[in-house]
Amino acid sequence: MKAAVLKTIENLEIKEIPKPSPSPGEILIKIKACTICGTDIRVYHHGHKHIRFPRVTGHEVTGEIVEVAEKVKDYKVGQKVAVAPAIPCGNCYYCQRGMQSMCLNLKAIGYHYNGGFAEFMVVPEDAVKNGCVNLLPPNISFEEGALAEPLACAINGQELSQIKLGDTVVVVGAGPLGCMHIQLARARGAVKVILIELSPSRIDFAANFAKPDVIINPSYDDAIDKVRKETQGRGADKIIVACPSGKAQEDALKMVAPRGIVNFFGGLPKDKPFIKFNSNLLHYGEFYVVGTHGSAPQHNKLALQLISSGKIKVEELITHRLPLSKLEEGIKLAESGEAMKVVIYPE
């Protein structure tokens, strides 16, 4: 089969590799769509502690089941599925308490196992057993289904941020995830959603697509001041920092309302992971700071339902569609900010 093999850092080759065959408990799917994620870009440039090269990456995957090995009971050939890439063990301290995204033995498709930038992919037994294989609702496309994975990460983020009816929410960053957060905050009952973004093209995109109530561009406006003005001086109830910027995290701590919640949703670059803040802001403001990353199988199921019901729109986020042979071009488009979401098709 054809696959994009990351041989080592920044060395990606499209080549023929043996078609995998599923062992007992596993499923083989024919990939239909795999979208490029920010992590794919990071892995391409810097590798990852859980990746041993050579590796087929890609974890936002949908496809059709073409083979079901023995011991698999709940799936059959021909079913269209979206695969949640983070595979919990089901047995550890966190899994047993319903926090599968914190699983102590977490493995992931595209990291520990070959992923979706290929023609076929084996779904490991633990993924099959622990609810990672979700049937695609009949009214959504393979490419929309692939976007259930990033949406699942946003859902996990907003659960921990406790976004609720009546909240004023600030989203920092209008990338694909920022746009999902804006829609999701509204779906959870936020009465005002404020977007902070520097890039004029991303602002245009978000204004038309995700439609935040207020847009602040810190190139022209003092974002902290403006958020305070929009909230009668209180600050925002919830802030989601969906960009990899330490400055944005520091600013978020200055614009959150007392007893509010700030979520550091975007990770910082490896070489710049430190921020500075006035600890007394926290002492007197009694606000909470959480960080979130990834998702659990139930978030992926819910993401598919939200897309299927039309509550969250994802199709417009797809700006580029490329064949597997142009994966590297897709990574560059996503990296430059020119693309929102790029879908890779195996043929």
Ligand SMILES: [Zn+2]
């Ligand atoms: Zn992703």
Ligand SMILES: [Zn+2]
């Ligand atoms: Zn576990």
